[in-house]
Amino acid sequence: MGKRTEQAKPLDAGARLAPRRDFPIFENWPDLIYLDNAATTHKPAAVLSRLDEFYRLTYANVHRGVYRLAEEATAAYEEARRQVAAFIGCEDTGELIFTRGTTEGINLAAGSLDSLVQDGDEILVTALEHHSNLIPWQQLCRRRSLRLRVCPVTPAGELDLAALERMLTPRTRVAAFAMVSNALGTVVPAVKVIAAARQAGAVTVVDAAQAVPCLPVAVGDLGCDFLVFSGHKMLGPMGIGVLYGRREILEKLPPYMTGGEMISRVGWDGAQWAELPQKFEAGTPNAAGAVGLAAAVRYLEEIGMDRIRAHETELGRRARELLGRIPGVRVLGCPAACCGIVSFVVPGIHPHDLAQFLARENIAVRAGRLCAQPLLRTLGVEAVTRVSFYVYNDLAEVEKMAEAVEKGIRFFKAKK
Amino acid sequence: MRSPSEDPYTDAVMRHFRNPRHRRPVPPGEALAEENNPLCGDRIRVTLRLADGVVRGLEYDICGCALSTASASMMSCILNGKTPAEVRRLTALFQRLVAGGEISGKERSELGEVVAFQQIRSYPVRRKCALLPWRALEKALATLDRPAGRGSSKEAGG
Numbered sequence: 001m002g003k004r005t006e007q008a009k010p011l012d013a014g015a016r017l018a019p020r021r022d023f024p025i026f027e028n029w030p031d032l033i034y035l036d037n038a039a040t041t042h043k044p045a046a047v048l049s050r051l052d053e054f055y056r057l058t059y060a061n062v063h064r065g066v067y068r069l070a071e072e073a074t075a076a077y078e079e080a081r082r083q084v085a086a087f088i089g090c091e092d093t094g095e096l097i098f099t100r101g102t103t104e105g106i107n108l109a110a111g112s113l114d115s116l117v118q119d120g121d122e123i124l125v126t127a128l129e130h131h132s133n134l135i136p137w138q139q140l141c142r143r144r145s146l147r148l149r150v151c152p153v154t155p156a157g158e159l160d161l162a163a164l165e166r167m168l169t170p171r172t173r174v175a176a177f178a179m180v181s182n183a184l185g186t187v188v189p190a191v192k193v194i195a196a197a198r199q200a201g202a203v204t205v206v207d208a209a210q211a212v213p214c215l216p217v218a219v220g221d222l223g224c225d226f227l228v229f230s231g232h233k234m235l236g237p238m239g240i241g242v243l244y245g246r247r248e249i250l251e252k253l254p255p256y257m258t259g260g261e262m263i264s265r266v267g268w269d270g271a272q273w274a275e276l277p278q279k280f281e282a283g284t285p286n287a288a289g290a291v292g293l294a295a296a297v298r299y300l301e302e303i304g305m306d307r308i309r310a311h312e313t314e315l316g317r318r319a320r321e322l323l324g325r326i327p328g329v330r331v332l333g334c335p336a337a338c339c340g341i342v343s344f345v346v347p348g349i350h351p352h353d354l355a356q357f358l359a360r361e362n363i364a365v366r367a368g369r370l371c372a373q374p375l376l377r378t379l380g381v382e383a384v385t386r387v388s389f390y391v392y393n394d395l396a397e398v399e400k401m402a403e404a405v406e407k408g409i410r411f412f413k414a415k416k
Numbered sequence: 417m418r419s420p421s422e423d424p425y426t427d428a429v430m431r432h433f434r435n436p437r438h439r440r441p442v443p444p445g446e447a448l449a450e451e452n453n454p455l456c457g458d459r460i461r462v463t464l465r466l467a468d469g470v471v472r473g474l475e476y477d478i479c480g481c482a483l484s485t486a487s488a489s490m491m492s493c494i495l496n497g498k499t500p501a502e503v504r505r506l507t508a509l510f511q512r513l514v515a516g517g518e519i520s521g522k523e524r525s526e527l528g529e530v531v532a533f534q535q536i537r538s539y540p541v542r543r544k545c546a547l548l549p550w551r552a553l554e555k556a557l558a559t560l561d562r563p564a565g566r567g568s569s570k571e572a573g574g
Contacts (some may be wrong), residue, residue, distance in 0.1 A: 350481030351457055352545065353425075360423065368456050381458035382479075411425075412482065414434075 008195050014395030017303050023392055024048065030207075033363045033397045036156045038182050038210060038341050038388035040232045041139035047235055050295035052397055053290050062287045063261055063278070063328040077287040078402035080294035081277070087297045088227065089218030090244050094276035097250075098290050101241035102209040103132040105228030106176070108243055108280065109205050110136035112253040116203070119145045119172035124202065124206060126151040126159055127378055128181040128188070131371040133207040137176055146173070147201045153378070157333020164193065175202040179211035183372045183386065184333040185316055185341030187215070194224050203249065210235060213323055213390070214312045216305040225249050232287060235391075240289025243280070257282040303391060310342035315389040315398050322402035332379055340389035343370070346405075351385040357408035358385075363401050424483060425467050428532040432486035437493050439485075449555035453544050458484055459566055462552040467558060470499050478551070481545050483536070488549035490530045500557055514542035514543050 020026045022044045025034075035266065036041065041147050059068040062077045076095070085096040099105045115121075116306055123137050127150055141148045149172075151164045153411035159177075179190045188213075194204045205226040211217055213234035226249075231240040245253075255273055256261055259282040265272045273279045300308065319342045323329050332343045346354060355367035366386045369376055376384060447461035456463030458480035465473050474496045476488050495503050505540070510530060513519055524531050536537075536546050 350456070350458075352542070353482045356424065356539070356542065373457075 009314070011065050014311070014318065014385055014398075016033070016392055016394045017307060017311050018044065018391040020392055022046070022407070026392075031043075031362045033393075033400060035387040035389060035393065035397065035401055036366045037213075037393070038386065040238070041213070041390050042333075042392070043237070044299050046299050047237065047292050047295045050235045051237060051288055051292045054291045059288075061284055068330070070179035076291050076416075077285070080287075080290040083294040083297055084242060084290070085244075086196055087301065088212065088242075089220045091220075092247055095244055095247050095250065097243040097245065097277045097280040098196045098285055099228070099241045099243050100239055100286070101230040101232070102207060102228050105226075105241055105243035106133055106205065106207060107136045108256040109176075109226045109245070110140045111256045113203060114140060114144065115254050116252070117144050117146055117173050119148075120171065121146045122169065122171045123174045123176065124147055124149045124151060124164075124167055124172050124197070125175075126164075126177045127301055127375055128157075128159065128178050128184070129176075129372070129375070130178060130185060130207065130209070131177055132193075132209075132374070133176055133205075134374070135165070137174070147272055150374075151177075153333075153375070155333075157181070157186050157335045157379075159186070159188050159193070159246055160188070161192065165196060168196055168202065170201060172200050172202040174205060175209065176202075178207040178209070179217075180208075180214065180341070181335075181372075181375075182210050182341065183343050183370045183375055183384070184335060184340040184390075185210075185343075186333060186335040187211070187337040187339055189337070190222055190224075194222055198223065210339070210341065213300075213308075215309040219244050231293040231296065234296055234298055236293035237289045240286050240293050242293075245280075247276060250279060250280070254333040255279050255282065259283050261285075262307035277344050277394045297403060300391075308391060309339065311391065312389060313338070315393060315395065316342055318395055318398050319402070322399065323405065326402065326406050326409065328413075329405065330380070332384060340393075341386065342388070343384040343386040344382050345384050346409055349409060353412060354385050354405065354408050357411060358401070358404050358412075361400075361404040361407070365401070422489065422535050424535045424542060426532045426535060428490075428529045429482065429486040432489035432529075433482040436478070436483045436485050436489040438475045438496070438574050439492075440475055440479065440488065442475060447477075447556075449552045450557045451548055451552035451555065453480075453484070453548055455541075458545070458548060459550050460484065460488060460552045462549070462556045464553075464556055466500070471495055471503055471557075472497070474553070476549060478549070480548065483533075483542055483545040484548045487546045488535060490528075490532075491549050492529060494528055495553070496525070500560070503553070503557060507554060510550055511547065513537075516548050535555065 024043045025042045058072040058076050061072040062074040081093050085093050119167040152160045197204045204224045206224045208227050210230045212229040225246050227244040262274050262282040263271045264274050323333050330345050351367035355365050368383050442461040450461045452459045460477045460478040474492045514536045533546050
């Protein structure tokens with residue numbers, strides 16, 4: 001049998017998937033090596049011009065006016081909803097709620113699920129969580145005397161699936177987890193986790209803030225009840241995000257915010273809620289953001305999410321390899337499935353000093369606690385330096401980053 | 417783009433970072449104040465005493481970056497032997513310095529090496545690093561102002 005240990009890689013593996021010239025920011029910062037994509041991503045001209053076009057040509061408030069301009073604005077907003085829904089394999093646009101971002105999506109889920117929980121229930125999260133998928137659940141537990149349980153991670157930075165099985169019990173009402181860790185880049189086996197949680201009777205909430213930008217996500221295949229993500233981490237505008245929720249469960253839940261546009265009939269003594277998705281979109285929505293996000297989705301689809309995943313994996317793998325070779329560097333975690341997010345520490349050198357040194361070399365990285373204090377504490381570190389990649393990065397940039405890290409270590413460790 | 421002259425890691429900063437003065441392990445019970453930076457988890461504990469109306473034994477224990485460590489070291493060098501009133505005035509001066517405010521020639525000479533931190537004005541996120549030791553110091557001095565701490569000091573008011 002012709003055994004091959006490694007899958008054949010295309011010759012251009014690690015080359016940019018999107019040219020820098022598509023991103024106007026690099027015209028103003030031509031030497032910048034931007035490796036802070038897990039924090040936010042830059043915008044292609046296609047997204048910026050779509051925003052501009054929306055404000056210039058089809059701008060009015062949506063779902064209100066009957067004049068033609070308002071009809072066009074509403075049509076653009078709803079077309080954006082259709083495109084974004086299709087991007088995550090959601091066929092029913094009533095299940096696609098526009099939010100401000102992941103944080104609002106999780107708060108919406110946690111706030112509305114308040115009506116489904118009972119005293120003594122448990123909520124399960126994992127040790128990989130970002131603060132935004134932890135604190136809303138902590139608060140819900142506090143309000144309703146629930147128990148918050150945390151599924152541990154292995155030293156490799158992977159979810160401990162055996163522990164997960166044990167911790168899912170008939171009392172587990174909600175299982176909420178990050179599909180991709182914002183600190184370690186771990187890709188969690190979401191299908192498995194969701195199947196196990198559903199079997200236990202739990203409502204599943206997927207924090208896909210780092211997943212939707214870098215891998216193909218189809219809510220139908222996942223089988224989750226909720227999935228949330230942000231536009232700005234996937235080339236879209238800031239202030240727009242998505243909460244996908246299964247119709248069956250969204251119909252059972254009360255609205256999270258109330259006000260205009262989310263009602264069907266209002267009297268002095270009460271109101272009836274609008275149909276989905278408007279029931280969860282109180283007030284004037286960020287229609288421009290939604291239209292911009294749809295443009296970002298089209299840009300990503302043109303590249304292909306499978307290619308993006310392969311690219312992220314390749315850059316992440318190379319970064320781990322190069323950083324791991326530098327004496328004194330400890331790369332955090334070594335998950336079998338990971339994408340383009342790598343965190344590391346250099347004992348004796350503060351992450352903010354290292355990041356500042358890299359900034360001097362025109363390399364933008366993140367340093368600090370990554371809004372993941374409990375996870376970092378579990379791994380025995382206070383703060384880290386993190387590099388994260390996207391479509392406009394290439395292997396040469398990864399190599400320059402590793403060289404600069406080495407140079408930085410020499411600078412801070414110099415005796416005099 | 418920033419010019420190299422705005423680099424925060426000046427020779428003076430790196431010298432104090434590599435050899436911090438008056439730094440020693442300070443157990444929590446002995447510390448007069450502790451401060452931390454929630455952004456990165458850096459911590460500092462400060463201790464000092466007042467003798468004959470001036471600050472003595474200003475020492476600290478720090479787990480921090482090059483900037484906060486150098487800032488603590490320089491702070492301890494210029495403030496030991498000063499009255500609480502002088503300490504407060506120099507602290508305000510330091511805050512003005514890192515915020516990018518105007519500093520007179522006379523004030524520059526009073527601050528001495530600490531002037532190296534003027535570069536921080538171009539790095540707003542790192543201001544907190546430079547200020548961390550000084551915030552802890554203010555807190556430590558405040559504990560001495562309380563009636564319980566007053567007995568040890570002849571010049572408690574400042």
